[in-house]
Amino acid sequence: MSVEITGAEITIRCLQEEGVQCIFGYPGGAVLFIYDELFKQDKVRHILVRHEQAAVHAADGYARSSDKVGVALVTSGPGVTNAVTGIATAYMDSIPMVVISGQVPTSAIGLDAFQEVDTVGITRPCVKHNFLVKDVAELAQTIKKAFFIASTGRPGPVLVDIPKDVTQQKTKFVYPEKITMRSYNPVIKGHARQIKKAAELILSAKRPMIYAGGGVILSDAASQLTELTQILNFPCTNTLMGLGGYPATDKQSLGMLGMHGTYEANMAMQYCDVLVAVGARFDDRVIGNPKHFFNENRKIIHIDIDPSSISKRVKVDIPIVGDVLDVLKELIKLLKAEKKEPDHTALKEWWKQIDLWRERDCLKYDRSSSIIKPQMVIEKLFHITKGDAFITSDVGQHQMWAAQFYKFDKPRRWINSGGLGTMGFGMPAAMGVQLANPKGKVACITGEASIQMCIQELSTCKQYKLPLKIINLNNRYMGMVRQWQEFFHGNRYAESYMDALPDFVKLAESYGHVGIKIEKPGDVEGALKEAFKMKDKLVFMDFITDQTENVFPMVPGGKGLSEMILV
Amino acid sequence: MENEAGALSRVAGLFSARGYNIESLSVAPTEDPTLSRMTLVTIGSDEIVEQVTKQLNKLIEVVKIIDLNDGNHIERELMLVKVRAVGADREEIKRLTEIFRGCIIDVTDKSYTIELTGTSSKLDAFLEAVERSAVLETVRTGASGIGRGEWVLKV
Numbered sequence: 201m202s203v204e205i206t207g208a209e210i211t212i213r214c215l216q217e218e219g220v221q222c223i224f225g226y227p228g229g230a231v232l233f234i235y236d237e238l239f240k241q242d243k244v245r246h247i248l249v250r251h252e253q254a255a256v257h258a259a260d261g262y263a264r265s266s267d268k269v270g271v272a273l274v275t276s277g278p279g280v281t282n283a284v285t286g287i288a289t290a291y292m293d294s295i296p297m298v299v300i301s302g303q304v305p306t307s308a309i310g311l312d313a314f315q316e317v318d319t320v321g322i323t324r325p326c327v328k329h330n331f332l333v334k335d336v337a338e339l340a341q342t343i344k345k346a347f348f349i350a351s352t353g354r355p356g357p358v359l360v361d362i363p364k365d366v367t368q369q370k371t372k373f374v375y376p377e378k379i380t381m382r383s384y385n386p387v388i389k390g391h392a393r394q395i396k397k398a399a400e401l402i403l404s405a406k407r408p409m410i411y412a413g414g415g416v417i418l419s420d421a422a423s424q425l426t427e428l429t430q431i432l433n434f435p436c437t438n439t440l441m442g443l444g445g446y447p448a449t450d451k452q453s454l455g456m457l458g459m460h461g462t463y464e465a466n467m468a469m470q471y472c473d474v475l476v477a478v479g480a481r482f483d484d485r486v487i488g489n490p491k492h493f494f495n496e497n498r499k500i501i502h503i504d505i506d507p508s509s510i511s512k513r514v515k516v517d518i519p520i521v522g523d524v525l526d527v528l529k530e531l532i533k534l535l536k537a538e539k540k541e542p543d544h545t546a547l548k549e550w551w552k553q554i555d556l557w558r559e560r561d562c563l564k565y566d567r568s569s570s571i572i573k574p575q576m577v578i579e580k581l582f583h584i585t586k587g588d589a590f591i592t593s594d595v596g597q598h599q600m601w602a603a604q605f606y607k608f609d610k611p612r613r614w615i616n617s618g619g620l621g622t623m624g625f626g627m628p629a630a631m632g633v634q635l636a637n638p639k640g641k642v643a644c645i646t647g648e649a650s651i652q653m654c655i656q657e658l659s660t661c662k663q664y665k666l667p668l669k670i671i672n673l674n675n676r677y678m679g680m681v682r683q684w685q686e687f688f689h690g691n692r693y694a695e696s697y698m699d700a701l702p703d704f705v706k707l708a709e710s711y712g713h714v715g716i717k718i719e720k721p722g723d724v725e726g727a728l729k730e731a732f733k734m735k736d737k738l739v740f741m742d743f744i745t746d747q748t749e750n751v752f753p754m755v756p757g758g759k760g761l762s763e764m765i766l767v
Numbered sequence: 768m769e770n771e772a773g774a775l776s777r778v779a780g781l782f783s784a785r786g787y788n789i790e791s792l793s794v795a796p797t798e799d800p801t802l803s804r805m806t807l808v809t810i811g812s813d814e815i816v817e818q819v820t821k822q823l824n825k826l827i828e829v830v831k832i833i834d835l836n837d838g839n840h841i842e843r844e845l846m847l848v849k850v851r852a853v854g855a856d857r858e859e860i861k862r863l864t865e866i867f868r869g870c871i872i873d874v875t876d877k878s879y880t881i882e883l884t885g886t887s888s889k890l891d892a893f894l895e896a897v898e899r900s901a902v903l904e905t906v907r908t909g910a911s912g913i914g915r916g917e918w919v920l921k922v
Contacts, residue, residue, distance in 0.1 A: 320773060321776070324773075324776070324777060324780055325780055325784050328827070329827040332772075332773070349827060381827070382830055382922060383768070383769055383827060383828055383829060383830040384827050506825070507821050507824070508818065508821035508822050508824075508825055511814070511817065512818060515814075
């Protein structure tokens with residue numbers, strides 16, 4: 201008979217069984233037994249953050265940059281409520297994650313105990329699933345289920361709430377090798393007849409367009425997407441979540457589409473006759489006004505693992521429910537076997553049109569400015585890192601410039617909060633990225649407003665020697681708010697000016713890092729080079745940028761894709 | 768759906784979070800105690816009903832979902848209604864109850880409590896037939912539905 205062990209030990213053993221090497225967390229009363237077990241072993245490394253939101257963002261960045269499930273551990277009550285922003289961020293972007301939270305003892309649940317919240321209730325709308333474990337006998341199986349649900353189908357965060365007494369109770373530890381659930385069987389293989397129909401439609405296209413989203417990254421299908429695009433000689437655009445799914449430096453890439461997408465990508469979306477949507481969900485920031493989108497006729501093929509993403513905002517002609525990787529493989533196989541070729545003459549005409557749109561040079565900016573242009577900083581960053589860095593971002597103008605000007609050729613290199621738009625995401629996510637990729641160059645592109653939302657993590661970076669490069673595009677404004685106020689609110693800059701900013705150089709130094717302030721365009725390249733030379737140091741670069749710069753192109757809210765404001 | 772704590776709140780939460788309407792909802796364990804069966808009545812365009820179905824299907828605890836309107840089905844709702852019954856009304860209400868195939872299940876010298884089963888519209892019709900001021904209290908279960916014939920919903 202095997203020995204009985206406590207729920208706390210079971211929790212850690214489960215993580216070990218799942219091959220989890222690194223978790224992010226913050227201790228507290230309800231999770232003390234779990235922390236005690238963490239202390240007694242050395243297989244699972246724990247990273248102590250300074251705020252639970254950062255623990256979840258770090259687990260998120262870890263997952264996005266590595267294809268592993270991110271794991272966070274927080275205590276009950278405020279531990280959980282602090283984590284909610286991070287959980288909702290991961291949920292909106294479909295990131296595989298398991299969050300383990302402590303709970304007050306089962307006997308105290310519902311009695312408004314100290315540090316008690318209804319964790320399952322609070323997190324219900326922003327998790328893929330959650331569990332409250334009331335019996336230690338169910339603990340191992342529940343954690344197994346959590347990892348299974350988080351990482352299969354359309355991924356997402358799963359929370360396991362464990363009352364303190366359950367971590368003390370003992371039982372035999374058996375970790376199930378496999379789990380089947382009658383109520384959860386995600387579809388993987390696409391329907392063969394639908395794929396056949398899609399192939400036929402693709403070959404009949406005269407003005408085709410491939411529109412690829414985060415699903416390509418999540419299912420590790422970037423090389424298949426690239427192969428498909430190249431055998432067909434079709435243009436390809438990536439969503440904010442899908443950057444890196446198709447090499448941005450390739451001539452068939454039209455760059456990002458959507459609210460701040462390129463002119464050529466948005467025009468091609470609007471005027472194509474066959475649209476192949478791959479792991480994308482036609483959200484409001486991508487196609488703008490759906491009515492306007494349908495002013496033009498086009499046939500749509502939509503490949504997605506989540507049936508509820510299909511025909512949600514846009515009616516499609518050929519839906520294919522399945523894992524993007526699997527469906528693309530099948531589609532490529534079919535197209536290769538097909539004797540018919542794409543319509544080369546029509547394609548030539550289409551590319552001619554696209555090249556005309558490209559000539560509009562929609563991302564141009566004043567390169568001779570005497571004030572630092574934020575776009576220029578990102579272009580230089582791209583060149584200095586040879587396009588090979590992991591880039592995280594916060595939310596706002598800097599995020600859009602990063603997406604426009606850093607050309608991502610590889611998947612899992614661009615880490616940002618696309619769906620929820622969480623300011624404060626960038627630096628903690630970068631910590632997770634660096635821990636998942638110890639040898640990788642990791643830069644966080646941020647602004648002086650966003651960075652202050654999780655600035656305390658500079659301390660975590662010091663403790664674990666995480667040599668992040670922080671690119672602070674400091675325009676003394678919440679830039680995107682300021683831009684909207686300039687365009688749509690009569691230049692009334694209500695509360696968007698960032699007053700009383702800290703001296704970021706001194707701040708970085710006080711945390712034990714290196715800080716550099718850059719005020720002249722001529723110093724940008726030198727500072728970046730110097731920073732990346734300091735391989736083992738976190739360098740906080742405070743770039744004083746042009747306050748008046750706006751992100752172009754822009755599709756104003758409620759407008760159609762071809763109704764862009766251009767520079 | 769799985770007969771588990773919290774499953775119902777996931778369904779209810781989904782409707783409020785996504786702005787769908789719940790007209791009625793009735794739920795109880797089945798002959799297999801690990802499963803509950805829920806009949807949910809909602810109103811919306813075909814697109815909305817399609818989305819509702821897909822979103823419900825995504826809930827981990829939902830085992831299977833069917834739109835009963837896709838085939839022939841039977842639905843019944845139970846209503847208990849307390850009416851004022853004095854004087855000549857006593858006989859009138861008794862007759863009305865018989866016409867609607869209901870039963871009087873509780874009696875006082877001033878009131879009847881009537882049990883009535885049928886489609887929701889039949890229950891509505893009964894309430895319209897009774898003088899409005901006579902209705903003291905009503906309680907309805909919401910519709911329960913099942914497919915016609917030998918076709919069964921199996922897990």
